Amino acid sequence: MKSISVVSDNTEFDVVIIGAGINGAGLFRELALQGVRTLILDRNDICTGASCAPSRLIHGGIKYLETGEFKLVAQSTLERNLLLRNAPHVVRPLPTVLPIRTWFGGIVPSFRRFLNLGGKMTDRGALVLEAGLQIYDFLGRRARVMPRHCLFLNRRTRREWPHMAKDVVATAQYYDAAITQPERLGYECVQDGLETAPNCEALTYTAPVSLQNGHFVLRDVLTGETRTVKARVIVNAGGAWIDQINAVLGLPTKYIGGTKGSHLLLKHDDLIRELKGRMVYFGTPDGRICLAYPFFGNVLVGSTDLRIEDPDKAVCTDEEQDYMLRMLADLFPGFHIAKEQVVYRYSGVRPLPATNAADPGAISRDHITHEDNLAGTPLLSLVGGKWTTFRGLGEEVADRILTLLDYPRSTSTKELAIGGGRSFPSVEQHTAYLDRLAISCGIPRPRAADLLDRYGTLARKIAAFCQEEADAPLRTLPSYTRRELAFIARNELVRRLSDVLYRRTSIALSGRMTPDVVQDVARVVGEELGWSEQDIAREAQAAWKEGRERHNLRGEFPLSSESHEILKA
Ligand SMILES: Cc1cc2nc3c(=O)[nH]c(=O)nc-3n(C[C@H](O)[C@H](O)[C@H](O)COP(=O)(O)OP(=O)(O)OC[C@H]3O[C@@H](n4cnc5c(N)ncnc54)[C@H](O)[C@@H]3O)c2cc1C
Numbered sequence: 001m002k003s004i005s006v007v008s009d010n011t012e013f014d015v016v017i018i019g020a021g022i023n024g025a026g027l028f029r030e031l032a033l034q035g036v037r038t039l040i041l042d043r044n045d046i047c048t049g050a051s052c053a054p055s056r057l058i059h060g061g062i063k064y065l066e067t068g069e070f071k072l073v074a075q076s077t078l079e080r081n082l083l084l085r086n087a088p089h090v091v092r093p094l095p096t097v098l099p100i101r102t103w104f105g106g107i108v109p110s111f112r113r114f115l116n117l118g119g120k121m122t123d124r125g126a127l128v129l130e131a132g133l134q135i136y137d138f139l140g141r142r143a144r145v146m147p148r149h150c151l152f153l154n155r156r157t158r159r160e161w162p163h164m165a166k167d168v169v170a171t172a173q174y175y176d177a178a179i180t181q182p183e184r185l186g187y188e189c190v191q192d193g194l195e196t197a198p199n200c201e202a203l204t205y206t207a208p209v210s211l212q213n214g215h216f217v218l219r220d221v222l223t224g225e226t227r228t229v230k231a232r233v234i235v236n237a238g239g240a241w242i243d244q245i246n247a248v249l250g251l252p253t254k255y256i257g258g259t260k261g262s263h264l265l266l267k268h269d270d271l272i273r274e275l276k277g278r279m280v281y282f283g284t285p286d287g288r289i290c291l292a293y294p295f296f297g298n299v300l301v302g303s304t305d306l307r308i309e310d311p312d313k314a315v316c317t318d319e320e321q322d323y324m325l326r327m328l329a330d331l332f333p334g335f336h337i338a339k340e341q342v343v344y345r346y347s348g349v350r351p352l353p354a355t356n357a358a359d360p361g362a363i364s365r366d367h368i369t370h371e372d373n374l375a376g377t378p379l380l381s382l383v384g385g386k387w388t389t390f391r392g393l394g395e396e397v398a399d400r401i402l403t404l405l406d407y408p409r410s411t412s413t414k415e416l417a418i419g420g421g422r423s424f425p426s427v428e429q430h431t432a433y434l435d436r437l438a439i440s441c442g443i444p445r446p447r448a449a450d451l452l453d454r455y456g457t458l459a460r461k462i463a464a465f466c467q468e469e470a471d472a473p474l475r476t477l478p479s480y481t482r483r484e485l486a487f488i489a490r491n492e493l494v495r496r497l498s499d500v501l502y503r504r505t506s507i508a509l510s511g512r513m514t515p516d517v518v519q520d521v522a523r524v525v526g527e528e529l530g531w532s533e534q535d536i537a538r539e540a541q542a543a544w545k546e547g548r549e550r551h552n553l554r555g556e557f558p559l560s561s562e563s564h565e566i567l568k569a
Pocket residue numbers: 018019020021022023024041042043044045046047048049050051052053054055056057058059206207208237238239240241245260261262303347348349350351382384385386387388389
């Protein structure tokens with residue numbers, strides 16, 4: 001398979017960022033926009049670590065009020081409000097409902113947690129929640145775009161939630177937001193940087209092998225090619241792998257104490273109907289918080305929070321699945337909830353700071369930047385943070401780097417739309433925009449709506465590309481067309497089939513990936529990228545294997561005798 005890299009030996013960059021999760025990708029965009037010559041690299045694709053495994057909430061983190069992290073909540077609610085404006089194609093308001101089982105429960109433990117004396121919150125009563133929501137609304141007032149919270153008493157709660165447990169005496173509703181495709185937004189951050197600053201570079205499937213006097217040896221993990229680049233500042237944005245990367249760079253550290261979190265996608269039409277587009281965010285008897293909300297036609301259920309030593313071993317286990325299904329069934333005893341309804345599952349590791357805290361849920365979700373020095377080259381390690389706050393973190397770290405390099409800041413990203421969020425129509429303009437898109441590109445309106453939903457305003461460019469040559473729906477997944485996937489393969493830093501199935505599109509995440517779909521997409525992507533028959537067969541096999549091992553997809557890959565021969569060759 002060909003390499004897409006264009007970095008020649010000994011190229012000198014101002015900054016090299018290792019790790020293209022959302023923190024690396026966000027910082028890359030931030031620096032590129034300031035004209036700082038930056039290289040970002042990842043040993044996998046963009047957003048393959050924690051950044052493709054979150055609960056997909058763009059939120060202030062109401063639960064952090066219990067640990068007194070007001071500054072974090074204020075920053076997160078502001079970033080949430082900004083993302084609703086800057087990435088409206090993927091970030092949307094999410095009405096969130098808290099079931100309440102008592103009126104006065106949780107007052108003592110909430111004080112203990114607030115004073116840092118520990119204590120599990122097994123019961124958050126109406127009084128505690130009302131106080132929390134008042135503060136949450138107040139902290140989220142900057143750049144507000146969504147309504148304030150309200151409390152519903154028993155009768156309204158029963159009407160709204162006929163299948164909810166009978167001991168729920170009231171519900172509180174407030175607004176946060178959810179991101180449909182975090183993996184795409186991460187890619188779009190990198191793409192924005194590349195488009196603004198042609199002297200910046202992005203290398204996927206590339207890892208550092210060694211570092212000496214600011215000279216990096218990098219290795220392309222697909223082709224085995226190596227090359228050398230030089231950096232004035234190094235950023236380690238390796239998430240849960242930060243300490244491993246520092247070890248490769250010759251600096252032993254113990255910055256990370258990650259916890260694993262898993263999610264399920266449940267096919268459950270009755271529950272979808274009950275949820276009516278809202279999320280339930282509910283406490284569990286063991287003091288954790290679980291959530292469930294509609295996601296691409298299924299219900300996203302999460303999550304767990306378990307200590308893990310080796311982030312490469314993070315997969316959702318059957319025990320975690322049973323736990324999440326049990327918690328959901330406790331809240332909705334009126335529904336049959338069973339493991340056969342799980343169509344997809346995923347797991348990731350939160351890159352939290354190393355601590356001795358007994359309760360992983362009590363570890364701060366705020367970020368810390370460690371600054372070290374490697375023989376005169378500054379090395380910044382970005383620990384923690386939330387998906388929601390990536391822009392703020394990027395801005396803060398970029399300011400530090402600009403000081404180190406003695407560069408001025410030229411642009412603020414605060415009001416700057418990302419990727420397909422540029423010129424995105426408001427709710428009022430939506431219908432007229434779709435009509436114009438359909439007419440100008442000669443496509444049916446539902447197809448225009450699909451493209452706008454998937455790619456934001458990039459839809460126009462993709463629709464035009466689809467019109468340039470004969471196009472056809474994919475045989476096994478007709479809502480996607482061959483030219484649409486070819487556009488992605490050609491233009492979106494794609495090197496492997498799984499990049500398309502798992503990250504540039506929502507094919508896998510929406511639970512629609514079957515062996516036949518994998519083979520169909522493999523052929524289109526392979527033809528576009530000039531893969532051999534053997535590459536196509538291997539990539540299809542690898543993508544399905546990933547689905548079976550990491551996402552619990554069921555079914556064998558039906559290999560034709562022809563494919564068997566190709567793979568043996
Ligand atoms: C279960 C779970 C639920 C979450 N829910 C939410 C939520 O709802 N809302 C929210 O705001 N946040 C949430 N988060 C937190 C958020 O997802 C993370 O804080 C964020 O994604 C961390 O991004 P990162 O870029 O630091 O790390 P990662 O996304 O892990 O990126 C690190 C990158 O480094 C790369 N890498 C590793 N080793 C090497 C190497 N040797 N060479 C080159 N590259 C390397 C990896 O491939 C990876 O792409 C959740 C996290 C988890 C795990």
